[in-house]
Amino acid sequence: MAARKPQIRAKPQSVWIERLAQRPAWLLTLATLIVLVPFLGKPFNIDDPLFVWAARHIQAHPLNPYGFNVNWYGYDWPMWDITKNPPLACYYLAGFGSVFGWSEVALHAAFLLPAIATVLGTHRLARRWCQRPWLAAVLTLFTPVYLVSSTTLMCDVLMLAFWVWALVFWTEGTDGNRPGFFAAAALLITLAALTKYFGACLLPLVAVWSAVRKRPAREWLGWLALPVAALLAYQFITRALYGHGLLADAGKYATAIHGSSILLNVKALLTALAFTGGCLATMTFFAPLLWSRRELLIIAAASLAGAAILFFAVSRTFPTRPGTGEILQVLFWAAGGTSLIALVLAELYRRRDADSLLLACWALGTFVFTAFFNWIVNGRSILPMAVPLAILVVRRLEQRTSAGAKFSPALLIAPVVAGGALAIWVTTADYFLAVAPEVAAQAIHSAYGTGAHRLWFQGHWGFQYYMEKNGAMALDLQHLQLTEGDYIAMPSDNSNVYPLKEPVTELETFAVPVTGNLTIMNKETGAGFFASLWGPLPFAWGRSDAQSVTIFAYDPTGDVRKAAEKH
Secondary structure: OOOOOOOOOOOHHHHHHHHHHOOHHHHHHHHHHHHHHHHOOOOOOOOHHHHHHHHHHHHHOOOOOOOOEEEOOOOEEEHHHHOOOOOHHHHHHHHHHHHHOOOHHHHHHHOHHHHHHHHHHHHHHHOOOOOOHHHHHHHHHOOHHHHHHHOOOOOHHHHHHHHHHHHHHHHHHHHHOOHHHHHHHHHHHHHHHHHOHHHHHHHHHHHHHHHHOOOOHHHHHHHHHHHHHHHHHHHHHHHHHHOOOHHHHHHHHHHHHOOOOHHHHHHHHHHHHHHHHHHOHHHHOOHHHHOOHHHHHHHHHHHHHHHHHHHHHHHHHOOOOOOHHHHHHHHHHHHHHHHHHHHHHHHHHHHOOHHHHHHHHHHHHHHHHHHHOOOOOOHHHHHHHHHHHHHHHHHHHHHHHHOOOOOOHHHHHHHHHHHHHHHHHHHHHHHHHHHHHHHHHHHHHHHHOOOOOOEEEOOOHHHHHHHHHOOOEEOOOOOOOOOOOOEEEEEOOOOOOOOOOOOEEEEEEEEEOOOOOEEOEEOOOOEEOOOOOOOOEOOEEOOOOOEEEEEEEEOOOOHHHHHHHHO
């Protein structure tokens, strides 16, 4: 009788690892949580307060989301004329805040859901176009623009989640001619467009893809009536509420504020290329694997030469005179952006099918909108490019492998590790940038907010949120209500801060250090992730200056100055 072979039991840890490996959705969800949960306590910053204020207003007035005034430009103005986004993200925050509270942790936790949904949707969508969909999802997750955008309360990642899943249902519905999938896709397109107006670009995107695939129009065209009807209804409803249809108003704002001169458009093109290369740095780092040596040399030489020409043609238009370090960074990331655009065009040329056309229109359409139609170049506008370019990178790697190229695991892992490390570094820099205004506001309140004189301030973004939270009032430059001895806080690096024309006496300056050697909003280093008015780079190496706030006293008689001189 043969002896029984001893059964070897797998260690519990290895069993869990095997199970996770068989379920990429769980692994991707876990990875998303691991990188985003540490930033849940990030203070509100940039445009976050606008979304929070609208959400809190919706609690009391659910049918009038923008029916209140905000001091965002130095004077009281209707919210509907300030915000240029539809209100669905605010409704989402309102529902979440009503249940879980309005703390930073609670509201940031709300946006973990669309962040996870986008990564999982990328994996699901990539399954039809490449053999390593998990790699496309990982590339999307570990890009600077995705991680930073996922730690805000703004509408971008929520819109992208709706966008990706709309394409999942539309493409799968087309494959099987499933009306339920088309209905889900139409609903998601509607939600994307009512989260951010750019979501309406899904309408021509899916229409072109379906037409090129030669699908009968009767199968799909009628489903697009739902988002079109919803957008028209939104236009008429907001016109009835506010006297202006907000959909058309947003389009007029973008075209009116965007520069029309050749020089400014050349600058926008260069900036958009640098933002593409930097915001999608993980894809940029794959460039040596995507091209043959000859192709790489040609693309590198051409892109660097083109970027250099563009840069020196418009260098005088930058906020500060660029130094050598800033020039090199602009050229490097612009070359990376050019490589990614070349990847899109090469894919379209090689395959010339409906799927390649969809990915190309998705990526190039986003780029053209960011460079030439959006009010300013910023990382948030580049975000939708992350998904199609991640898929295209994986497709290109697979195409080169089938042609005989060999890539060791180390070669494939290195760009992901480098890009992921940079993405976390950039997100950490954004976190510290958000912390400084909150710290400054608390210190100013402790020193000047508890006495007999009122405390006013200029400046917006997170600084405004935390100053008002501590009882200070935004200075209305059109209706000043100052009395002698009132205090005015003036931040050094903020939006819509104007020189004081009133008689004031300077008292002291609060300086809050910003940790790190990488900046994302700093005119001295050329970094302007949220608005390229600050500079042509999404982020830049260089120590950030301390966030400083100077306190003045309103002093029409000079008594405060005399008392200070005696003291």
